[in-house]
Amino acid sequence: MKLDGFDYRRVDAEGIEINCAVAGSGPPVLLLHGYPQTHLIWHEVAPVLARTHTVVATDLRGYGDSAKPAGAPDHAPYSKRAMARDQLLVMQSLGFDRFAVAGHDRGGRVGHRLALDHPSAVERLAVLDIVPTRYTYEHADATFAQGYYHWFFLTAGNGIPERLIGGDPEFWIRARMESRHHGGKPFHPEAMAEYVRCFSTPEAIAATCEDYRAAATIDLTHDDASYGTPLTCPVLALWGASSFVGRTYDVLDAWRSYAEDLSGEALPSDHYLPEEAPAATTKALQAFLR
Secondary structure (H helix, E strand, C coil): CCCCCCEEEEEEECCEEEEEEEECCCCEEEEECCCCCCHHHHCCCHHHHCCCCEEEEECCCCCCCCCCCCCCCCCHHHCHHHHHHHHHHHHHHCCCCCEEEEEECHHHHHHHHHHHHCCCCEEEEEEECCCCHHHHHHCCCHHHHHHCCHHHHCCCCCCHHHHHHHHCHHHHHHHHHHCCCCCCCCCCHHHHHHHHHHHCCHHHHHHHHHHHHHHCCHHHHHHHHHCCCCEEEEEEEEEECCCHHHHHCCHHHHHHCCEEEEEEEEECCCCCHHHHCHHHHHHHHHHHHC
């Protein structure tokens, strides 16, 4: 499955090949996905946005058909800083020095770091169904540990999550995604097949575990250093009315100390807004992107 009407290419980001799909004309917008998916989460949203914007949808480092470099003891290869730099280099290679970003789940965290590290590049930022990583860990409790148990499971060492997930990766993906879906449109079977295909290699499983290990270590170090310098670009927070994020947090309050120009709303969805509520997601992004 591919995005309708999009041109696919691989961009070399300082030795890391990033798979991306490009279409449209007009102001550029970068679309980032989350775990355990690929750029195809945007399969209903991206073609509509491409009518008025130049849309670039990528697979993050470690995901989809992008490169999956080996991890390191400090998890730096999967820090959001490294993953964000990949995306900056992709956009620059396509001729865009300034652009909007919309990121779901892990992609929202990469987008947040991209805006922090490269404020001159990010014109505006939309984050879908997340609160800041630092805020999440600061407010972790039993409810969070049960609802987001994978945040802890995936950080375990000694190859434990890699071995267990590797025993039946399709079960893991379907169980994670279907447990966070509430009403709305069902997942497209071809998109789901692509998620399973891309995730089911030892390299992909190891890379995505490293993503979460980085979030619990080096990303928090970076986030602590950045805290107190809020984003100045416009920030839109969207979340699912039925999602764990929507049920657990005052999302706008959680983002308020991280962004000066903040707006947002709940959409009729669980976690996967672009797939469960594509029309509402598209409408909100169109109004924000202009």
